[in-house]
Amino acid sequence: MVVSHPLARLLTDGVLPAQCPSRAVLDHVTSKWGVLVLVALSEGSLRWGELRRVVDGISEKMLAQTLRVLVADGFVARDARPTIPPRVDYALTERGRELTARLLPLMDWITANAEAIVSERARS
Amino acid sequence: MVVSHPLARLLTDGVLPAQCPSRAVLDHVTSKWGVLVLVALSEGSLRWGELRRVVDGISEKMLAQTLRVLVADGFVARDARPTIPPRVDYALTERGRELTARLLPLMDWITANAEAIVSERARS
């Protein structure tokens, strides 16, 4: 089952040497809320308040923090209109779309199999 | 850019209702070390000590804990030979292989783009 894969090189030196930049990006993407925000935006742009409602359970602080990281990484674009009350739209960038293209199949599989996995789970 | 996707249904009710089982599985898979262990095993089975070396920076405690979760979720199979000194091999199960099949393209993309992302990053 050894698949020749571009990742193979990384494996020979250990899986992603600890201080490699991909570890940082990986942490952002796989952060508790990062994935969910990216998935939420995968269908189109959303306003702050919409994101807050759609991403069930996220606090305002965490939404702000998560968005700051995703914007800084260039996955999400922030579009603020200086109206009153303020209106801010968030949308995936091209880079964000490349990412979510790889993220969605994973999320699909997880949501499809989660119930089976949890119910079959060997008691600790 | 609205792609008709099996995930669409989930999005209408919010992204993965907070107490949905997929949130739990998602947390396991996207845990700090979970991804790395899965990727490490994607090329073939490894012994405890090999995993420890390959997954750069993981502590023994975290390796044990991560493996327990992945085994309980049915992603990884544990094969202990009662020899002295002990020998334990870890390998992906069929379910684990289905998962990593979706995980590897993501990891590939991240490792390929991480450097650009980190260096272009807007100063906080």
Next chain:
DNA sequence: CGCCGTACCCACTTTCAGGTAAGTTACTGA
């Protein structure tokens, strides 16, 4: 006899992600 190697477990401590709740801005409509 006593130390090595392998694969762990356990108790303790630290760190930090994340939660809670309040404050802020600037206008609008009642």
Next chain:
DNA sequence: TCAGTAACTTACCTGAAAGTGGGTACGGCG
């Protein structure tokens, strides 16, 4: 005049995640 709204920020606190350092079993080897 005063509550309401949208999108935040800030300070504070807690609980879970992760690190540290020890212990364990079992036999082989010098």
